[in-house]
Amino acid sequence: MNAIATAVVAEQFDDIEQQHSAAKLGMWIFLATEVMFFGGLFLAYTVYRFTYGHVFALASRHLDDVFGGVNTAVLLFSSLLMALAVRAAELGRRKQLVRLLLATALFGVLFMTIKAFEYRKDFVEHLVPRFDFRWDGPDAANAELFFWIYFALTGLHAIHVTVGIALILVLALLASAGKFSQNFMPVEITGLYWHFVDIVWVFLFPLLYLAGHR
Amino acid sequence: MTTSPPKLYWKTFVALAVLLAITWSVSYVDLGSFNLIFALGIAVAKAILIMLFFMHIRGSSRLLHFVAAAGVLWLLILLSLVLGDYMTR
Structure with a gap:
């Protein structure tokens, strides 16, 4: 038996179209559960911002919007590269696919590097809850609450980015070994995940960084 | 395609x-x-x-549109019911 020929359409599917739809459906259902996973934290953010709006705005001003803004651009660009990678996979352009996947991962790493520098700055400025957190003015406990939510949301997001980078690097390895000559679905499915992580950040940026400029 | x-x-x-x-x-x-x-x-x-x-x-199937919308819809249910509570206290 030819291994590649059997790998293209699994036994339980009528044809490749049906297999593709099933894979995409599964990923979208997973992403819907991810919406709820982040949703709990977004709910906490909403309730506390509603309750302590003033101090949330003050606390938000302590975050550096240059870090957040540049990172938004980095992630949006990596999404573009990923979308182009999915296209390269579908067209069977192996070299282009490998290069685009590596470039996507590189921008993911750039995002994480910028995030690390930002976390370091937060630490130096005593903005990390429980780690010598300092707050000038009233409502210190509620300001600390903002930073709990900030670290929980960006931390959970950073874990997702890290998982995404790892997946994309594995794809790049497999692609360079020529595994996707007839089946590009793993690239498309990973792409969906990567774009989802991008969307989460699209909401985190205004909610965390732009909450209290004025 | x-x-x-x-x-x-x-x-x-x-x-x-x-x-x-x-x-x-x-x-x-x-x-x-x-x-x-x-x-x-x-x-x-x-x-x-x-x-x-x-x-x-x-360009994808109606089914995927429903699943994508469902994720958002459930989040909105979560947010609106809880906020409905907080805003009417």
């Missing part, structure tokens, strides 16, 4: 970058409570662009 020509992806990216520039600069203007509404509006627009073009919701 699920993917689109590269030009469409580039256009989507440019639109996203422009929206980012708008939301970032408008955050420096005091619009009162409209700042939040505006920022969320832009974020929703960006999310829709990413889903339509990068995630190929445009």
Whole structure:
């Protein structure tokens, strides 16, 4: 038996179209559960911002919007590269696919590097809850609450980015070994995940960084 | 064929970058409570662009549209019921 020929359409599917739809459906259902996973934290953010709006705005001003803004651009660009990678996979352009996947991962790493520098700055400025957190003015406990939510949301997001980078690097390895000559679905499915992580950040940026400029 | 020509992806990216520039600069203007509404509006627009073009919701099956909408709908149920409680106390 030819291994590649059997790998293209699994036994339980009528044809490749049906297999593709099933894979995409599964990923979208997973992403819907991810919406709820982040949703709990977004709910906490909403309730506390509603309750302590003033101090949330003050606390938000302590975050550096240059870090957040540049990172938004980095992630949006990596999404573009990923979308182009999915296209390269579908067209069977192996070299282009490998290069685009590596470039996507590189921008993911750039995002994480910028995030690390930002976390370091937060630490130096005593903005990390429980780690010598300092707050000038009233409502210190509620300001600390903002930073709990900030670290929980960006931390959970950073874990997702890290998982995404790892997946994309594995794809790049497999692609360079020529595994996707007839089946590009793993690239498309990973792409969906990567774009989802991008969307989460699209909401985190205004909610965390732009909450209290004025 | 699920993917689109590269030009469409580039256009989507440019639109996203422009929206980012708008939301970032408008955050420096005091619009009162409209700042939040505006920022969320832009974020929703960006999310829709990413889903339509990068995630190929445009041109995919009705079933996927339902699943994508369901994720958002359940989040809205969560937020609106809890806020309904907090805002009426």
